[in-house]
Amino acid sequence: MTTHSLSPDILSALEGAVGRNGLTADTAGMAKYLGDWAGDYRGGALAVLRPGSVADVQALMRLCCELGLGVIPQGGNTGLVSGAIDTNDASLVVVSLERLNTIRRIDPDNFTLEADAGCVLQTIKDASEAEDCLFPLALGAQGSCQIGGNAATNAGGVNVLRYGMARDLILGLEVVLADGELWNGFSGLRKNNSGYDLKQLFIGSEGTLGIITGVEVKLFPKPARVETAYLGLASFEAAVALFNRARRACSDLISAFEIIGSECIELARLIEPGMTAPVAASVQVLIELSSGPNIDLNGLLAGFLTDAMEDGLVIDAVLAASGAQARAFWSIREGLVEGQAKRGYHVRTDLSVRISDIPALIERARRFVATEHPGWIALAYGHAGDGNIHFNVLPPLDLPEAEARARGAEVTAGLYDIAVSLGGSISAEHGIGRSRRREFWDGLSPAHRRMVAALKTALDPKGLMNPGCLLPSMETLP
Template identity: 90%
Template sequence: MTLHSLSPDILGALEGAVGRDGLTADTAGMAKYLGDWAGDCRGSALAVLRPGSVADVQALMRLCSELGLGVIPQGGNTGLVSGAIDSKGAGLVVVSLERLNAIRRIDTENFTLQADAGCVLQTIKDASEAQDCLFPLALGAQGSCQIGGNAASNAGGVNVLRYGMARDLILGLEVVLADGELWNGFSGLRKNNSGYDLKQLFVGSEGTLGIITGVEVKLFPKPARIETAYLGLASFEAAVALFNRARRDCSDLISAFEIIGSECIDLAQLIDPGVTAPVSAPVQALVELSSSAAIDLNGMLAGFLADAMEDGLVADAVLATSVAQAKAFWAIREGLVEGQAKRGYHVRTDLSVRISDIPALIERARRFVAHEHSGWISLAYGHAGDGNIHFNVLPPADLGAGEARARGAEITAGLYDIAVNLGGSISAEHGIGRSRSREFWAELSPTHRRMVTALKTALDPKGLMNPGCLLPLTETVP
């Protein structure tokens, strides 16, 4: 049965678990925890709980287990799939990790860092840099997203090409289970082949198996040199061909290879009217090389691009001559995402295909939108180096909100079909959350469903951990 309120006795017990400063149950106080970053979704909660220690989280989960009270773990609330918002009115409490925000330890000898789950990603990056190290996870929300949420959603970003997803950067986790028991999976070991790798059960689980309270990550030497170029290309086919050549000619020194359809530039200008693309071409690309060693990266990148231009793969290129110019290049990539949010509702996807299928994905998606949804504006951009394309679609400016969302659902379904028919995925890095749970579940084989359900039942037998996220409510624990 869905609860609509909590009794004074239960509220008092919850306050006893997290302290007076850790409980908010009034509408105004809860507001910032109940909406997503893009403004697409509003949710509800019976209360917002803000534990101040791992012990508080344990006490809270023991109490919720006794009460049969469902819990939504929440990090920085920067997700895009309603994974941390009760958009279905299921009668849940939100557990925000924002007060667990300390960096516990930086070990420069072993290149590791331990932090509370609520530590903001940018704080971790800055602390690492202060020790002449690099934590390479990089995404647009890094100023507000939290490392526990990054782990729970297996965050991606612009450096996946070189360093991998969040799961590739995590050495260990600390997790409070659904019954309040604490599992400490820290070891600092790079190699540990002792049975099941339990931390990987929680990476990408989106809070459905437990609450991550601590994260141990790999650090890397801070790059001594970074070279950035902004390119103009004739097509996405040319972009993929250029990337393939770059992997061979520049090897693992490539840290990012982003592609942007020229139609996206107007969106960046909604955030900063002064933004100007340094090249004019149908497809644009941002390429970054980095190295901690004494390597002539500038010469390598300049020579590579000269050869590519001679062979007709690159139409125009500008190499950044300063850190400020490189930041200006990246401001285009970051601004186009913020510009879409500023414009209002739009279809947002996070598709993944094999790198060689990127041109086919974009061509089929553009054709589908043009033929079936005239007047809607297609946008294509993303991480070419790992096959992750964000194919988004803007509604006509004069279309009513209700009709736009109804048509948007049809467009989303069509785009998912295109990706799946290419052997791809509907979620490359954003996760499943609540907004994609039905589509996710429908695509699973019976065997896959049985395995997922078995894991969920074993670790969360009462179905209290983020119900409705990842698994549809009707498919959680019997």
């Protein structure tokens, strides 16, 4: 890891930009900002800056631009691809947005909300609900991830098939550019066909073009009715067929459609030992419908499931009789993710294919693991309604971690190859970060590379914004 130090004069200047409480340069104070929650990445930095206002962000960016100092924007630090942690270069500063955490405005008449980038997603969801509205972005990390980070990574989650990714939920952004200039892209308009949609440049850019300081999002009417069912099926082919049927029978009332391979259930029990899956089947589906007050949602879902069972598509089904039972169903889905982290290092992927290719992806990936890496345990689950499968692989428990990580890189490469061979993507929702940068860049066409490089050069000519993330160094850009 490359390491440098800051002179007392530069430290004093940085402190002047963000205030005494906004700068941390000691090892202990910086520790929580330099490691990810899963324990996969550990990095370094010259200092952690915690601006308390948008003006502070502008001041520190003007200073960093003058000094040529690289900046890593950081939200809730819940990412999984080392987008907010540099494991190779400690000559940068981390800019945490955690102190910019105010909800600026809620407008239930126009179904919009404006918030500082450091607002925790759950806070935004709770504030929306208090106004009888819904902000539908839903992630396992919603209690700690921040809306600015959600925008910068184009976060997904369980409700994408109905409401879309973060990109689809954002009306406007406020961004501090690399030279400290402020761009305010708020308007509150649902339709604005006035040239380039500049906010889209920053959504999914992972902090490589500027620092998002404010987000304006769409709200929706809070559903009056929610129905949840947990299903057992014989195969992933049956799960995809069921989803296609559900889309036609239930239309856009479907808010979630999750598939879980039965092999994942033991991981959920690591979090909740007494947990029992509602059904016993090799493939399990969690389906949720939501609507306004005047729809017989229970009757719709029950009738749909009755028909699917009579046709042999569904083996078993449990329709939640209460909100508590529905939450218990969801705890299985959430617990299996936490269980993997508790077990230790594992290969984690975030693959995306066409919905119809989900069975082929899982079948080929399972065969690859069984043939090339015997003893490793393959797990398949994900947001089947939008083609996003998390195909993860656990190493044998007795394999030393260093060897497991080395072998894990081979497993990951093989899984990426399978997804790409099906016309898919190596990143459905987690982003590229630093851990997938080479695979991402190698997979781009020359024209795609030139356009990306042109944007980076235009908005960040000195290459100060999150260097090493998403893109290769400025010197190697076309």
